[in-house]
Amino acid sequence: MSTPHAFMLQAQGLSLGPIQNLNFTWPTGVSWLCGDEGTGKTTLLRLLAGDVQPTAGAVTTPEGGVFWANLQDPAHDTTTVQASWDALRARYPNWNAALQQDLAEALDMTPHLEKRLNMLSAGSRRKVMVVAALASGATVTLLDQPFAALDMASIHIIQDFLHEAVHHTSRTWIVADYEAPAQWHTSRVLNLDLYANGSTSQ
Template sequence: MVQHTFQTAANQTVLQITDLTGGHGPSPLCHALSLRIPCGITAVTGDEGTGKTSLLRLLATDLTPTHGQLATASATWPEQASAYRQDVFWCDLQSPKHDETSVQACWDAMRAHYPHWDDALLQELAEELDMVQHSQKRLFMLSAGSRRKVMIAAGLASGATVTLLDQPFVALDLASIRAIKGFLNEAAHHPSRTWIVADYEAPGDVTLASVLAL
């Protein structure tokens, strides 16, 4: 059973989830799930196989829900599917199909998709995450941690209303983890955006608006 605990006083709802049903296999991960995700940082926690990644994919509609509605302040899925997807950042660069794509080409493709993309922030993040030197490398040339940084930098620079980050700290060096947590702590006070971070445990040293335990 999903348990949603708010960590702060009532905040503005950024993502409204209504009667969401979907997931892999005959027994769906979500069945008529209704939640409101507040502004700031929400942690999605759970053991291996509890469905953290699948839930993020459902919220991004990368895994198409079989029923329900997802709504930000400016777009509703399924009625405004294209606009909704521009409001929600999701990226999975682990697949081999991305191996031949360069870091910069990945960022350029995502810049075209998200209308509020922040190039100055991307440059700042690339420097803090030590990715400037890798910008012209193809993804197969990167370590697992550096490949993950490509996704994280894009997510944080996307300007999306809802940013979905799947295990963002795995295989990262301590300096990069500190930099990402520093960004999230600044983002925690944003009045109209949310960052949903999935991992086994809620990230330490990060101000959370809510925790969604699977």
Template structure:
């Protein structure tokens, strides 16, 4: 794993000797890393621990060792892939998240819902949506949450090219915000976004 970068903006989130992952396969081993404000990428091969790391950072997955120092202002993480969410409507999902994040931006949510062609799906249950539309529900919520740290897992999978361009345009602007961090996990780091740091979980230690 690569080493921690020197923070270029106020400290937001940090791990110290973090270990964790699925109970039968701890894929993260003693990771120490610091994320400051900006746009960050976590990349690596299949099974290297990208999603597990995001879950550890959010508190959705319990660490086996080490610690995660959370920032004030909240960490956004969402996973709607499970069947337990199938009957929930898009609007209900957004309403649930709105109550959790004090800096929630309803105007931005509306703008994104229109830009990503999700306005017409607001009152549909998730099981009626395509894989791409279901992913958009999470993406729109994350971008509108106002959380200090927003965690996005493979945000471009199953999206049409217009939607990918829309999300990337948002991330380019978000990268310039001085008091928020965006941590994105995907197989490879893009060369068309202004990245503050890249953490390659498949890199040799």
């Protein structure tokens, strides 16, 4: 469901697996989705993307598309880096090709463009997803543990991008990880550890 004239990303009574009766509204800018293993971080991202359907409740999304990709899936093993980006680019009309190239260079992915994903290290494979996510131009961008297995230089590049996106007024980036950086404003954090104890609703 989309709202044509206003930004609205909202879960209403959303339920599936560990996510039960979640009511939450995400602002524009950058938000964090945190929690321990099994609390439903990836499940919630997939619900927001429409990749799976809830057993109850609904998700309202804005116009402009929702980016979600799980390139860790073995189904993508034989796809090359460039082919992965080309396939995703076809799905997102606001894809920023210049940003894709800049990020590929900054994250040292240009030497690997013709390699299959199963030939890459865990960190490099993660970078393929991150480049696609940040270049997608989607109104809602969902990032599942984007820093896992990355070197510190790459982590800083991605964090710098997210810091610049914090005050964006028409798009949102939701980052799922075990915890949010200490400097992040708490109103932009949905902590599923607390939600599981019945204390998180917005």
